[in-house]
C-alpha cells in the first residue's frame with residue numbers, strides 16, 4: 001500500500017533541499033522547567049510564521065500561571081516583524097500548559113491540532129468528569145488537521161502527518177525540509193517518548209516513528225523536549241533522519257517492532273507521572289483555556305484520586 005501522505009511529505013522535503021528559499025527559518029525557545037521547546041517557524045520572504053507548542057508557566061504549589069516563556073516568543077515575533085498565521089500544537093501535552101490562547105490573543109493566527117484530539121477529549125473528559133458543558137468535538141480549536149493535509153506558512157509548503165502512539169492525536173508538521181515531530185522520538189542519545197498515557201500505544205508509536213524515518217535522510221528533525229542524556233551536558237533539540245536512523249538508542253535501523261514494544265513497555269512501567277499532568281491535560285484539552293470559572297469567578301483544577 002502506498003503512503004500518499006508520506007510521499008507528498010517527501011516531495012516537500014526534497015524540493016526544499018534543492019531550493020533554499022523553500023526552507024523555513026526556525027527559532028527554538030527552551031523552557032527549563034518543563035524541558036519543552038517552543039518553535040517559531042517563518043518564511044523569510046513573506047514573514048508569515050507559525051508558533052508550535054508554546055508554554056504557559058504554571059506554579060503548581062500556588063496555582064499561579066505566568067507568561068515569561070510566552071513573552072520570549074512574543075518578543076521574538078515582534079522584533080522580527082512576523083505575522084502569525086498558525087498557532088499549532090503537536091498534541092495535548094501532559095507536562096506543560098499551552099500558552100496558545102495568550103499568544104493568539106496578542107498575535108492572531110489559527111489555533112490548530114490533530115483531529116483525533118476528540119478522542120483525547122473523550123478519554124480525559126471522562127477521567128476528569130468534565131461535565132456536559134465540556135465539548136468533546138475539538139471546537140476549542142480553529143482547525144483540526146488530518147493525515148496528509150497540506151498547509152502553508154507564507155510561501156512555504158507544509159503537510160501534517162498523523163503519528164499516534166504517545167497519544168492518539170499526535171501530529172508531526174513538515175515545513176519545507178524541517179519536521180516538527182512532537183513527542184515521538186527525542187534526541188538519538190535519549191530515544192523516544194513514553195506511550196503509557198491513557199490512549200497511548202507503544203506499537204503505534206513504533207510505526208509512527210518508523211514512518212517519519214522514511215522521510216529523506218537530510219530532513220531536519222525538531223523535537224518537542226530534551227532532557228539531556230548520560231554524557232551530554234547541553235540541551236539539544238535538532239537532529240536529522242539520518243542521525244536518528246543510525247543512532248537513536250530505541251529505534252535505530254534494525255530494532256524490530258516487538259523489541260521496541262518490549263523495551264518501551266517495561267521502561268514506561270518505571271516512569272512517574274509528569275509533575276504537571278493534572279493541570280496540563282485539563283487545560284490543553286480545552287485548547288489551552290482554563291476550566292470554566294465557578295460561580296465565584298475562579299477556575300479550578302481537579303485532581304482525580306486513584307485514577308491515573
Ligand SMILES: [Fe+2]
Nearest residue numbers: 092093094183
Ligand atoms: Fe507529550
